[in-house]
Amino acid sequence: MSERTLVLIKPDAVQRGLAGEILSRYERKGLRIVALEQRNAEGSVLDEHYAEHVEKPWYHELRDFMQTGPLLAFVLEGDSAVSIVRALNGATDGRKAEPGTIRGDFSISNQANLVHGSDSLESAEREIGIWFPEA
Ligand code: ADP
Ligand code: MG
Numbered sequence: 001m002s003e004r005t006l007v008l009i010k011p012d013a014v015q016r017g018l019a020g021e022i023l024s025r026y027e028r029k030g031l032r033i034v035a036l037e038q039r040n041a042e043g044s045v046l047d048e049h050y051a052e053h054v055e056k057p058w059y060h061e062l063r064d065f066m067q068t069g070p071l072l073a074f075v076l077e078g079d080s081a082v083s084i085v086r087a088l089n090g091a092t093d094g095r096k097a098e099p100g101t102i103r104g105d106f107s108i109s110n111q112a113n114l115v116h117g118s119d120s121l122e123s124a125e126r127e128i129g130i131w132f133p134e135a
Contacts, residue, residue, distance in 0.1 A: 003081040004034065006127035008116035011069035013106075014038075019072055022102055022115060025088055031081055035132050036074035041066050048130050058111070065111055073131045082124055085117035 007026070009019050027033065046063050053059050076085060090101025094113045097104035107113045118124035128135055 002077060002079055003121060003124065004075050004077050004128060005081045005085050005118045005124045006116075006131060007074050007076055007085055007118075008131075009072040009074075010112070010114055010116065011066065011071050012109075012112040013114040014071060015069050016106075018106055018114065021106075023072075025102060026076055026085065029084060029088060031076040031078040031084065034075040034077045035135055036072060037132075038070050039073050039131075040070050043067070045130060049127060062111060075128055075132060075135060082118055082121055086119065089115045089117050 009022055013019055013022055023033075043063060046066050047054055050059065050062065053062065056062075078084070088102060090097030090103035092103075092113060093110040094103040094107025095110070097107065097113075099105060102115055103113050118127050
């Protein structure tokens, strides 16, 4: 079943020059890029995007981190896109993520972990609506 999912290549990845490497992993897997935009994330957009986390003690740090530079926002489409992107991304904490995953290969942080991928079909539709309201 073809699905759509929302991906962010976070500012740490863009600053480190890893955007191409990361994007190519999704592409080589077989997912299709439907929309792609470089953005400076506004606080209000991040608050919506991370609605489930805004009350967490670490949220303000995350919000600041997400505004340290431009990020890439895009939609990927393909069979099982939601779960495939989560698998390619790896566990949230880069120190614990499996080698071979994006976070496992390139991150040693639970905050600066390079990528975001929607965690369910429902989240994907909600998040696509936030970042690409016209899509
Ligand atoms: P995921 O991005 O894997 O879905 P979560 O939804 O749990 O992970 O968290 C959202 C983002 O918040 C993470 O990707 C990470 O950047 C950040 N984060 C999660 N947990 C922490 C934490 N304990 N301290 C700081 N930042 C965190
Ligand atoms: Mg999440």
